[in-house]
Amino acid sequence: MNLDTLRDKLGYQPLLLGVVALLASAALAVVSSATAPAIAAAEAKDLRDSLSDVLPAGLADNDFLKDTVDIDRDGKAVTVYRARRGGELQAVLFKVAERGYSGEIQVLMAVDMDGRTLGVRVLKHTETPGLGDKVELRKDDWVLDFNGKSLGDPAPEKWAVKKDNGVFDQFAGATITPRAVVKAVKGGLAFYAARKQDITAGSGS
Amino acid sequence: MNPVSLTAQTVASPHAHGGNSVSRTMFRVQLALAPATLYGFWLYGWPAFFLWALTILSCVGFEALSLKLAGVPRIKGTLLDGSAVLTGWLLAMTLPPWAPWWVAVLGGFIAIVIGKQVFGGLGQNVFNPAMVARVALLVSFPLPLTLWVLPLPMSALATPDFVGSLRIFLGSLPVPDAVTSATLLGHAKTELSRGVDLAAALHAGPGLSWIGMRAGSFGESAAILILCGGLYLLITRVISWHAPLGVLAGVAIPAAIAHGVDPGRFLSPEAHLLSGALMLGAFFIATDYVTSPNTTTGQLIFGLGVGLLTWVIRSFGAYPEGVAFAVLLMNAMTPVIDRFCKPRILGRDRKGKPIDIPENA
């Protein structure tokens, strides 16, 4: 067989491209099936890490990723994760969002059974770097101010930044971002208070 | 040049000159800026003066350095044409009056080296160097670049003395909270974002802005003085009316329409015209020779574009002020405008074909 003459034949082209495509797709199939479990595990670990980040250490001993309930909030389903210790419900975790200076700010918060915040983290935002991004724990520990606060403590009218006569600090040059986060957390607490029955109802696994 | 060498080389006509020169033009623009600048010194005290002086010094220094690195033979002559001074001056006018020293130095570097010399020096830059520096500083250092102080005559605090001013300028003394304030545009944006109606948020109209009694950049304050400077440039024919009018109309027309429809959401045209860098932008930035179109029609379109974009950015964008961004965006459009706004050649139609010869002639 002479490769040089064969290469220019019309039939050679589909054969070659077909074989290459076959080999490539087979290789992909193999790798994909080999990596699928590892990828799923890694992604689950991500979620768990971010959730446990807002929970005080040792509070939960269950796999709260599996113990979830979807609650309707203003027409949208909010997934609430439930943390238990010894089967006893200790805290719930859910995401809230509020419009900030530029775009939505996503906040993950953990609330204990008494409606007290256990932890707040900003998951995602597009605020002005250098000004509004102090809501990230990486940049500033401002979000830790929320720990232990509940709807009645401070009083509802004090759930605001200092500029609006509240108790929370604002940042120099940026009031809108902290204002939005405060509003989001307050809203989350109100949501919890209103739907406590639904949230705690239903047994976990 | 001595006469002998002049006769030695072959030159074409004309053998006369109107007498206009780059340095004369630059000098006139500086003269037009002087009243607003001096008033700015009075409003904001020594720190503003330090800022102004250092920004200009930094621009001239970086210009000299760049020319030396580029191996330009006539450094002194090129420095004396006044363009670097003017760039520094304009940049200083748009900075917060009590900005620290490093803002001035870094601004000079960005304006001259990155905004101008990298493109090949005077006449070659695509973007207005002062605006490049302004935007780069604002994006990079949002905190010091949005720290506005109230004009001293208005604030409760005593005017800082020379040494105190120097310490503020060098950054060793923090700017007291009592003198900081939001600009009108910034205030409006903040209030809108928390859902407060503009009618409730703005107690006083923008009237005081005519004489600069508001927080804002050092040189943008007194709209009336800027306007006078602009009129002086118009009368001495350093600039033509097209670009300034375009900018003012480009802001005022959409502002008037939107304000008429929803006064609670949109600022009035008067507030737009008198706030921020609009007056300065209209008369001193949008008329920059190098980065604006060559033809008067093109300048009108350019101005309208700057105005419209400014209004859009102020009303819908993330930043409260948009003149600098609008100018840069339109700078990028300048070659396109120039391409489509060529003057009609005498004896030709717009497409360059010779006009028809009338049959009855």
Added chain:
Amino acid sequence: MIAAILSLTVLGAVLGIALGVANKFLKVEGNPIVDELIALMPGSNCGQCGFPGCSGAAEAIVAGTAPPTCCPPGGKALVSAIAAKLGLSVDLSALGDDGPKIATVAEELCIGCCRCAKVCPTDAILGAAKQIHSVFREACTGCEACIEKCPTEALIMKPVPVTLQHWVMPKPRLA
């Protein structure tokens, strides 16, 4: 999984057919640019470029092995025409500092051997045997082919004098 593998394979085969067919029917023979360049060149095949004739030079220019400036008789006009055709940028000001030259006959040395006239590609040398030759100025391309042939060194290249009609205003020095 199997479906994905199969569909990708079939897609490859189909595309392969398409490419094979396209290759068969859309083939371009030769290089049309060379012919265009040959049309531009003086066509006197004087050989000053170092190639066998103008067509050789045209091929070399297209191939990039010769600069577009390799043809002295063509002058600046030819260079700019070639540069425009090939989309090259050529610094014209660096060319032809000393201007074009043409051959002239030193009459006291000419012996009328006719050797020069025979090699002239444009028949620019006039003169019968045993009579003093002369160069027809307008026809001389300055290719220097005749210079070597002259046994008495009577042919000399002299620059074409600048006249009022041919004078060009110098370019201003760059600012």
Added chain:
Amino acid sequence: MGFMNLFKHFLGDDWGVHPDDRKRPAADRPLRVMPVPEKLYLPLQQHLGGPARPVVLVGQQVKKGELIAEAQGMISAPIHAPTSGTIVAVTDITAPHPSGLTLPAIILAADGRDEWIDCQGCADPFALDPVDIGKRVAAAGVVGLGGAAFPSAVKLTGAARSKVKTLVINGGECEPYLSCDDRQMRDRAAEIVDGIRIMLHATGAAEALVGIEDNKPEAIAAMQAAAAAVPEVQIRPVPARYPMGSEKQLVQVLTGKEVAAESRTFDIGIVVHNVGTALAVRAAIRDGRPLISRVLTINGNCTNDPGNIEVLVGTLAEEVIAFAGGLKGDGIGLARRVMGGPMMGMQIPHWRVPVVKGTSGILAFDAQEVAAQEPDPCIRCGSCVKACPMGLLPLEMSARIGNAAYDEAVGIGLKDCIACGCCAYVCPSKIPLVQYFVHAKGELAAQDRNKLRNEATKKLAQQRQERLDREARERAEAAAKRKAEREAAAAAKAAAEAAARQAAETEGESA
């Protein structure tokens, strides 16, 4: 500048420039007539078109007004002896041209008698046939005296042929410093109007519009007085603005018509002549006198006694200056020598160049007037765009020419440039824009010449190849023929021999 103009200026609807005209005091001085100099230098090319051919021999005696060189070709003009005397030489002299190159000229030594030849005047020009007028004007060597020196007869006869309706007389004289037209309109208004009437007759136009810039009130008054009784000649003051005297601009201001690019005023029924040309036409028809002298302005800060002088064509500029009182301090501080106006005139290398028919001025500038300076970079201010009377983009064109992209420059209008100099005049960076354009036009012309030459070369090479092929073919044919002949001869010989042999054999047999 009137209020309307100011307003238009502010609106940006404006072309050209408003240079300081510097015409006075030279314009107010009385006209002087310069005596005949010792030698006159008459270049054979003083006009656009083909050079004249000498018809005199060295040593020949000529009288004033005698034809010494005849026109060659369609567009050309003859040259006449400006005074009586002897032809000394026909040789190369320095041309009135910025290059400082030479051109052939006839040198005439004056004999001092200044003796006219017999002039064939005509008492009633209006009885003449227009074609005849054209011939007489052509024979008198009249060319446009505004500066371009286009042979006037060509325009007159061309106008008559293309049914021109309007004759525009250019009294704009928009160039600063120059006042020769102004002076002549003041002093010779009646003659000018007479010349205009002759030109009207020659062209068949119905009316003549005389455009005079409003900075010459005396000239306007004089011309209006002279033309008061002639309804077909209208004096029209036009705003003083450079280049008002440019043909297309003046036509547009006076008639409102726009001349199409790449065509001439003929095409819209208009022909344009200079006021000085009207005088020359009148002299050629009424007195039969050829164009041998002209009025020019001598001016500039370096001159002692600026004014207008009537000078014989062929007089050296040096001698004109000497007659006009010389230069201040013998030329100390002289920065530039210019022939023509400051906006479009030519720099000349020295004063030993002759006055030609088109020379409207001799200007001696000091450094402050020239304001020459090393150019700064272009700041794209657009002043040149506003100033350009043709609506071009000088800054874009010069940038392209700077990069030797001549074709691109042509694409954006280089060919429409009239080299008026407005752009360079207003440029704050003092960029020699006009020089870029003149250079580019020269380069393009050189490229065109080269292209023609290459084509000719190719044709020659082809012819030679054909000749060589033909010769080779002929040689081959001749060789083949010779071979064939040889073979034929051999065959014949062989045949003959064979026949002989056969004959011998048969003979032998028979024997």
Added chain:
Amino acid sequence: MSDNNYGTIVKDGLWEQNVVFAQMLALCPTMAVTTSGTNGLGMGLASTAVLVVSNILVSIIRKTVSDQVRIPVFVVLIATLVTIVDLAMNAWVHELYKVLGLFIALIVVNCAILGRAEAYAVKNGVLASAADGLAMGIGFTGALTVIGLVREFLGSGTLFAQASQMLGPAFAFLEVQIPDYGGALLMILPPGGFAVLGFMLAGKRIIDQKLAARGEAAAAPATA
């Protein structure tokens, strides 16, 4: 091209023909990922892996592939490799994947990879192609890391932030934080990337000119 001088290959890859600084290829990933030194390093290493393997594969099949389907075959090869790298990183170096995940897919359209396949691997042997891929990849990695470090330093005031996440805790010593400097934000935005790249290109030119001048100076006495 076909000489297998490994010295030249290394020199070309690292400097003379550097993907970013000389060939100006792959600017999209360059601008996108070089907001920190760590990102640049990670992207560079991932690209290097793809580049080496793709060069080897292309070189192996270079005699089998016909001109007509050459480019589709290479594209399929590269796309497959990148997808495998993407999946593998997601599964086994998940932390780095979180940072670079968006950009890994960009390697498919990284013209440097197809470029090397077309310009080198298809004409050269397997070993030389592997060496070329490695050299080019290291040059690319170096360029990305340097640009990333400069932008990170000026823009965030750190060096090799999060390097330990990618390379393991042993590399935590690389992480530097400049005290009291918030950074010029512009530098980690796209304009800063272009500015840094521009200055670096200018710098490379200056160095090259200096080297050339020195080379000439050294050669001059020898020829004189």
